[in-house]
Amino acid sequence: MSKLKIGVIGAGSISELHFGAYAKNAQVEIHAVCDLNEERAKEKAKQYGAVKTFTDYKQLLADPEIDAVSICTWNNTHAEISKAAVEAGKHVLVEKPLCKTVEEAHAVQEAVRKSGKVLQVGFVRRFGTNTNVAKRFIDSGELGSIYYAKATVLRRLGNPGGWFSDVERSGGGPVIDIGVHVIDLCWYLMGKPKVKSVSAVTYDKLGNRSHIENLSFYKAADYDAAKNTVEDMASALIRFENGAALSVEASFTLHAKKDEISVKLFGDQGGAEIEPELMLVTEKHNTILNATPQIDHLTFDFEAGFRREIEHFVDCCLGKHETISPVEDGLELMKILCGIYESSAAGKEIQVN
Numbered sequence: 213m214s215k216l217k218i219g220v221i222g223a224g225s226i227s228e229l230h231f232g233a234y235a236k237n238a239q240v241e242i243h244a245v246c247d248l249n250e251e252r253a254k255e256k257a258k259q260y261g262a263v264k265t266f267t268d269y270k271q272l273l274a275d276p277e278i279d280a281v282s283i284c285t286w287n288n289t290h291a292e293i294s295k296a297a298v299e300a301g302k303h304v305l306v307e308k309p310l311c312k313t314v315e316e317a318h319a320v321q322e323a324v325r326k327s328g329k330v331l332q333v334g335f336v337r338r339f340g341t342n343t344n345v346a347k348r349f350i351d352s353g354e355l356g357s358i359y360y361a362k363a364t365v366l367r368r369l370g371n372p373g374g375w376f377s378d379v380e381r382s383g384g385g386p387v388i389d390i391g392v393h394v395i396d397l398c399w400y401l402m403g404k405p406k407v408k409s410v411s412a413v414t415y416d417k418l419g420n421r422s423h424i425e426n427l428s429f430y431k432a433a434d435y436d437a438a439k440n441t442v443e444d445m446a447s448a449l450i451r452f453e454n455g456a457a458l459s460v461e462a463s464f465t466l467h468a469k470k471d472e473i474s475v476k477l478f479g480d481q482g483g484a485e486i487e488p489e490l491m492l493v494t495e496k497h498n499t500i501l502n503a504t505p506q507i508d509h510l511t512f513d514f515e516a517g518f519r520r521e522i523e524h525f526v527d528c529c530l531g532k533h534e535t536i537s538p539v540e541d542g543l544e545l546m547k548i549l550c551g552i553y554e555s556s557a558a559g560k561e562i563q564v565n
């Protein structure tokens with residue numbers, strides 16, 4: 213059988229995990245790379261054996277040999293490139309967030325539905341072993357009904373600079389960049405309840421703290437600390453129509469002792485901590501039990517997560533499954549993310565529909 217030919221659009225930091233995962237997949241051939249920065253595209257093409265490079269994504273999409281694309285570009289280009297790709301007959305794996313606004317998300321959804329192509333949103337944490345083990349317990353009803361979740365992702369120092377800190381290109385700061393992962397994880401494990409309202413605060417008290425020395429952090433391929441128009445920190449309460457709620461905190465910088473990631477779900481029969489380490493909490497014979505599963509990775513393993521995300525995407529392109537991370541979920545997440553910014557700007561709880 214001939215191989216699925218892949219084009220990767222955007223050859224910066226995260227593309228390395230896409231390239232690495234495609235390179236390990238026997239069903240695909242990495243065929244083309246596109247980046248505004250020609251040298252960067254050529255470097256990745258050489259490293260991964262792609263035969264074509266482009267600096268204009270439209271030219272890549274016009275190539276009839278390409279079956280599917282990964283979109284690893286700035287957030288402000290996700291909607292435009294996703295729509296153009298499905299309209300050109302390509303399957304799409306688009307990095308999170310799906311786009312910058314709810315309006316854009318609706319337009320992408322409409323284009324995907326018209327095209328009949330696969331569009332998978334890069335909610336990579338759905339592919340973690342810790343997530344999947346927890347999901348099996350939740351789906352079997354062992355935690356009962358999940359009525360509350362708490363997600364925290366705090367960086368002491370971690371504004372990636374460049375486009376990430378330019379609100380025009382990113383759409384926002386820690387909420388849309390790292391909060392999105394833990395919000396999605398909770399929402400997915402809670403059974404994707406319909407969002408009712410959001411009450412949030414965002415702060416920009418500390419700036420990007422580019423003067424700090426001796427502490428390294430994730431940086432955009434074109435790191436530049438000169439511009440920073442995004443929030444430093446946010447806190448939100450999201451209410452769902454079924455009565456459940458999710459509390460979230462996310463920061464790029466904060467006067468905190470250490471970085472923190474924590475994802476917890478509470479049901480009426482039991483609880484689960486997904487991060488920093490998977491643990492299930494239950495009750496037996498009038499005693500509370502903390503149960504630690506014996507699995508290879510209790511926390512999220514990036515390399516394995518991306519490998520599984522891309523294996524799943526490729527299988528969906530080949531018609532073997534329906535994606536577990538469809539455009540509809542990308543749209544619901546945009547409602548939550550934009551709701552957080554809207555509520556903070558309004559200074560009150562806002563209704564989401």
Ligand SMILES: NC(=O)c1ccc[n+]([C@@H]2O[C@H](COP(=O)([O-])OP(=O)(O)OC[C@H]3O[C@@H](n4cnc5c(N)ncnc54)[C@H](O)[C@@H]3O)[C@@H](O)[C@H]2O)c1
Nearest residue numbers: 222223224225226247248284285286287289307308432433
């Ligand atoms: N899933 C994850 O855990 C994860 C982690 C980091 C970043 N991301 C997402 O991946 C995307 C890229 O992030 P990054 O960290 O790689 O950023 P980056 O700045 O390192 O790389 C982005 C690349 O895209 C290129 N680019 C931008 N617009 C383009 C266009 N129109 N056509 C072609 N190339 C274009 C840039 O030149 C750059 O090389 C973002 O959407 C980000 O949210 C996801």
